[in-house]
Amino acid sequence: MTERVFVFADEEELFSVMKDIDCLYCRNPVTASKHHLKKRHLRFAIYYKDSGIGKFSIPCYCSDGGHGRSHWHCPMCLKILQRTKDYKIHITNHGVEMTDKSTVELQPTTVLLESIQTDNEDKTPANNKSACQKCGILFTTTSNLRRHERLQHSQDQQPILCIDAKNAIYVTPKDLHGPRVPIHIRKSFTLQILLCELEECWDFMKAQAQSGNPGKECRHLVRSNHARHYAPPPSLCVNSLEEMTDKHLLSTSEKQECQEMNSRACIEGVDCVYPIFWGEHDLSERCVYFSVYTDLEDKWCQFGRTRVSFDTKSGNWKCLCERRRQRCIHKCLSMWWLFQERLELLQNALDVNAKRDAVLEEVVMDVDVVKMSPEGDDLC
Ligand SMILES: [Zn+2]
Ligand SMILES: [Zn+2]
Ligand SMILES: [Zn+2]
Ligand SMILES: [Zn+2]
Ligand SMILES: [Zn+2]
Ligand SMILES: [Zn+2]
Known part of the structure; x- marks a missing residue:
């Protein structure tokens, strides 16, 4: 079998690699005609610059991706990534610069199913000038678009907050688009720490160190240069916990657990719950996040803290711990915190859930009134 290449400098190169043979990037045998290559691969190509040289990658449908699903092979480290978005981030971390001009994030599998719109796609409409290339939102003026791009999608504008000065822990959005799910990073010169929670960043920094670039920071760690200094959030009070138990929002054992965890965090000198409202930083406020003390370190809480997400619209809760969608101490x-400080946000969710329960005519126990993750569309 011909050695497969996953990066090309021009289309002719791609055509000539597979002259008169079956496509090397498809699971099922199909002649690698120009037509096929254009239709299944080139249409979704990702263009970028590597040390100033224009190159592109094409999506692959070989069996490595499982069931013929589209995926991307990284030409630099041979890692396989399923999602276009992840692949772009991945190769950006290798140091290449995106030059891709497509307005929408084309996910090959999805688009292939809708073969109808195939032919018109290359013709970019003339009035498309003011559409954000990252999220597709339309703007009436270019200056509004510029402002949006600067605030929402530029790497150096992403908020980053110090949430634990003692252990040098920060939170910052993982991605530059969509719900800004925060991740934890740790950075301290005095403690000699440079850590990011994400495995891909870990891989990236390791690869950089091996190629003679130690101390190279991932896209999240570099943001710490403009981090907001630690500001203590309102601390949890026992009174509000009592009130929640009286209202049957928490069971007696949950109340006990909450109290214990909070005292342990206090002894450690850290905040048990650190709320993250990206709305205060010009980003969407629909989802509220919490960095929560776990009193242990594990894969899901590497720095002794987990992330809890609360969708204020659907009322859904999520946590990174094993109990992901069920009730857990971190969600409680x-x-x-929300009950004590921002009751109105919780109230909406309670109403939504109460209505849903009424419709379903479910018999619910009191403690289940706040459903942790009912059916419905999640955003975060
Ligand atoms: Zn093919
Ligand atoms: Zn493949
Ligand atoms: Zn790679
Ligand atoms: Zn946008
Ligand atoms: Zn990172
Ligand atoms: Zn949890």
């Missing part, structure tokens, strides 16, 4: 702690 976050709910405690």
Whole structure:
């Protein structure tokens, strides 16, 4: 079998690689005609610059991706990535610069199913000038678009907050688009720490160190240069916890657990619950996040903290711990904070859930009134 290449400098190169043979990037045998290559691969190509040289990658449908699903092979480290978005981030971390001009994030599999719109796609409409290339939102003026791009999608504008000065822990959005799910990073010169929670960043920094670039920071760590200094959030009070238990929002054992975890965090000198409202930083405020103390370190809480997400619209809660979608101590702690400080946000969710329960005519126990993750569309 011919050695497969995953990066090309021009289309002719791609055509000539597979002259008169079956496509090397498809699972099922199909002649690698120009037509096929254009239709299944080139249409979705990702263009970028590597040390100033224009190159492109094409999506692959070989069996490595499982069931013929589209995926991307990184030409630099041979890692396979399923999602276009992830692949772009991945190769950006290798140091290439995106030059892709497509307005929408084309996910090959999705688009292939809708073969109808195939032919018109290359003709960019003339009035498309003011559409954000990252999220597709339309703007009436170019200056509004510029402003939006600067605030929403530029790497150096992403908020980053110090949430634990003692252990040098910060939170910052993982991505530059969509719900800004925060991740934890740790950075301290005195403690000699440079850590990001994401495995891909870990891989990236390791690869950089091996190629003679130690101390190279991932896209999240570099943001710490403009981090907001630690500001203590309102701390949790026992009174509000009592009130929640009286209202049957928490069971007695949950109340006990919450209290214990909060005291342990206090002894450690850290905040048990640190709320993250990106709305205060010009980003969408629909989802509220919490960095919650876990009193242990594990894969899901590498720095002794987990992330709890609360969708204020659907009322859904999520946590990174094993109990992901069920009730867990971390969600209870976050709910405690929200109940005490921002009751109105919790109230909406309670109403939504109460209505949903009424419709379903479910018999619910009191403690289940706040459903942790009912059916419905999640955003974060
Ligand atoms: Zn093919
Ligand atoms: Zn493949
Ligand atoms: Zn790679
Ligand atoms: Zn945008
Ligand atoms: Zn990172
Ligand atoms: Zn949890």
